[in-house]
Structure formats: C-alpha cells, structure tokens
Amino acid sequence: MGEIEIILPQASVEAGSTDGKLLGLIIISSLITLLVAGLVGIFAIRYRKGSKASRGRLPAWFDSDLELGWTLATGGLFVAIFAWAASQDFALAVPPQRATEVHAVGKQWMWKIEHPGGQREINELHLPVGETIDLVLNSQDVIHSFYIPAFRLKQDVVPGHTTRMRIRPTRTGTYRLFCAEYCGSEHSAMIGRVVVLSKEAYADWLSIQPEGDDLSTEGRQLFVSRGCAGCHEGSSKVRAPRLEGVFGGPVPLADGRTVTADDAYIRDSILQPKKDVVAGFAPIMPSFAGALDEGELVALTAYIRSLGRRDATATGGTP
Numbered sequence: 001m002g003e004i005e006i007i008l009p010q011a012s013v014e015a016g017s018t019d020g021k022l023l024g025l026i027i028i029s030s031l032i033t034l035l036v037a038g039l040v041g042i043f044a045i046r047y048r049k050g051s052k053a054s055r056g057r058l059p060a061w062f063d064s065d066l067e068l069g070w071t072l073a074t075g076g077l078f079v080a081i082f083a084w085a086a087s088q089d090f091a092l093a094v095p096p097q098r099a100t101e102v103h104a105v106g107k108q109w110m111w112k113i114e115h116p117g118g119q120r121e122i123n124e125l126h127l128p129v130g131e132t133i134d135l136v137l138n139s140q141d142v143i144h145s146f147y148i149p150a151f152r153l154k155q156d157v158v159p160g161h162t163t164r165m166r167i168r169p170t171r172t173g174t175y176r177l178f179c180a181e182y183c184g185s186e187h188s189a190m191i192g193r194v195v196v197l198s199k200e201a202y203a204d205w206l207s208i209q210p211e212g213d214d215l216s217t218e219g220r221q222l223f224v225s226r227g228c229a230g231c232h233e234g235s236s237k238v239r240a241p242r243l244e245g246v247f248g249g250p251v252p253l254a255d256g257r258t259v260t261a262d263d264a265y266i267r268d269s270i271l272q273p274k275k276d277v278v279a280g281f282a283p284i285m286p287s288f289a290g291a292l293d294e295g296e297l298v299a300l301t302a303y304i305r306s307l308g309r310r311d312a313t314a315t316g317g318t319p
C-alpha cells in the first residue's frame with residue numbers, strides 16, 4: 001500500500017471480464033473515432049475551395065443502403081456490448097446460494113464489518129480466497145458506496161435499504177477499499193483495506209479475533225432488552241405473531257396481499273409496522289425507526305432469520 005499502482009491487479013472473478021469490456025469499448029470507440037476523423041481530413045482536402053472534385057448527386061444506394069447499414073451495424077455492436085455488461089450485473093444481483101454472509105455497515109466515516117461468527121473489524125475486511133462471499137450492506141446515515149477497485153466491484157449503500165454484493169476473490173493480497181459516494185466532510189478519509197487470505201490463514205485469523213457474540217445471539221439479547229419478546233413471546237397479554245419459522249415463508253397480510261418474509265420485509269416490519277400488517281392481528285406494534293441503529297437492525301434480523309431455519313420447538317422461546 002502507499003505507492004501508486006499503475007496497473008490495477010485483477011483479484012476477483014469479475015475483474016477480468018470487466019477489463020475485457022472496457023478494453024473492447026476503448027478499441028471500438030478508437031477505431032470509429034479514427035475513421036470519422038480520417039474522413040473529415042480526407043474530405044476537407046478533397047473538397048477544398050477550388051478543387052475539381054465532383055460535387056454531383058450521390059448514387060441512390062449511398063443514401064439508403066449504406067446509411068442504414070452502418071447505423072444498424074454500429075448500433076447492434078453497442079447493444080451487444082450493453083447486453084454482455086448487463087448480464088454480468090444481473091448475475092451479480094442474484095443472491096448466491098451457498099455463501100459466507102458478511103455484514104458491512106457504512107457510517108460517517110468508516111466501514112464497520114461483522115463476520116458470521118461475530119468477529120468485528122473497522123475499515124478492514126478479511127476474506128478467504130476462492131470462496132463466494134455475500135456482502136450485506138447497510139448505511140447508518142447517508143449514501144455511501146462500497147468500492148474495491150481490484151475486484152472491479154462497486155455497490156451503493158443506501159440508508160433504509162439493504163443491498164448485497166457478491167464477492168469472489170481469486171488472489172490473496174491486500175487491496176484498497178474506498179467509499180465512492182461523497183458522504184460529507186471526511187468522505188476522502190473513508191478508506192480501508194481488503195485482505196484476501198488463503199482459507200487456512202482466514203480460519204486462523206477468525207480464531208484469533210476477540211470473541212464476539214455471533215449476530216443472532218446479539219439479536220436475541222436485543223429482542224429481549226428492546227421489549228420485542230414482551231409482545232412476541234410467551235404468555236403476553238398482547239396478541240402478536242410468534243416469529244419462529246416466519247423467515248423465508250409467505251406471510252398473508254390484512255389487506256389480502258401475500259408477501260415473502262425476506263430481510264427487507266423483516267426490516268420494514270420493525271421500522272414501519274403499519275406498512276404490512278399481518279392478517280389476523282391488530283396494527284399495535286410501535287415503530288422502532290430511530291430507536292435502533294443499523295447494527296441492531298442487522299442483529300435482530302439475523303436472530304429472526306435463525307428462528308426461521310431452526311425447528312420451531314428448539315428455540316429459546318417462552319421464558
């Protein structure tokens with residue numbers, strides 16, 4: 001680090017094809033620019049004032065066939081490149097099936113990272129090489145953008161919205177991490193590093209980190225301390241749905257719609273409970289907007305997700 005890199009390393013699966021597309025665009029655009037500039041020059045000389053070049057009508061095929069031909073050919077070429085590039089972006093938007101889920105929260109002016117085992121780091125992201133990482137991104141304040149040039153990956157991080165980025169590092173090493181969205185006076189200081197380790201080194205690194213509670217344990221504690229359990233569990237007088245098995249399943253709503261309980265739904269249920277009211281229940285849940293920070297929301301969501309995966313009777317449910 002420190003020195004200026006002239007040639008950016010290609011350290012992820014996406015890097016090579018992204019560079020290929022950029023190079024392709026540069027070559028095609030250069031050729032077309034050269035052609036146009038060359039013709040301008042040739043015509044300027046050939047049809048200069050006083051030259052004897054013919055200035056009569058052009059043959060008919062010139063107006064129709066040639067014009068149509070090059071418009072379609074160049075248009076088609078660029079649409080093909082667009083389709084190629086878009087297909088990669090679409091593939092990136094599909095959450096990977098089997099992936100290590102790492103959470104990152106952007107706030108003015110740092111990146112807070114949390115690994116599935118509860119290990120935390122700030123402005124550093126340690127990753128295992130050759131594996132697929134599902135990076136789950138949230139912002140605590142304004143729009144940030146998680147940018148790793150060596151991976152050719154950039155994803156906006158928007159407050160009130162969960163975005164994900166699939167990362168597949170292919171080379172061990174240390175790479176730069178930037179915030180690529182102007183986010184306030186110290187935006188330029190919001191930089192960090194991504195350290196890609198071999199699988200063994202990554203496992204070692206995880207094991208020497210201070211013990212943190214894993215996310216769902218932390219979420220469980222919040223669930224009790226923030227009073228969620230008071231309504232959602234046990235012999236509460238209030239009628240509220242139990243949350244075991246909710247995650248990932250369909251939820252029938254009071255207005256007749258049915259939605260899938262994904263991260264975004266859980267998040268909205270906590271922040272804007274009146275938006276999607278579960279069928280058969282009164283809209284009495286208070287909004288927790290402003291009362292929970294991003295880290296707490298992520299932890300609560302992780303806890304509710306863990307309830308969905310386990311057997312309903314195996315949860316620490318009723319006190």
Ligand code: HEC
Pocket residue numbers: 223226227228229230231232238239240241242243246251261266269270273274276277278281282283284285286288300304
């Ligand atoms: C005053 C009681 C009360 C409190 C406190 C409360 N809830 Fe709720 N919650 C409800 C009720 C009632 C519903 C069902 C109606 C609705 O969807 O708004 C609900 C719905 C939900 C749902 C959607 C459940 C489903 O089956 O789709 C989630 C998720 C949820 N709450 C999470 C939480 C979390 C997390 C907390 C704590 C931060 C919390 N709730 C605090 C009463 C409460």
Ligand SMILES: [Cu+2]
Pocket residue numbers: 106109143144145179180181182183187190
């Ligand atoms: Cu930022």
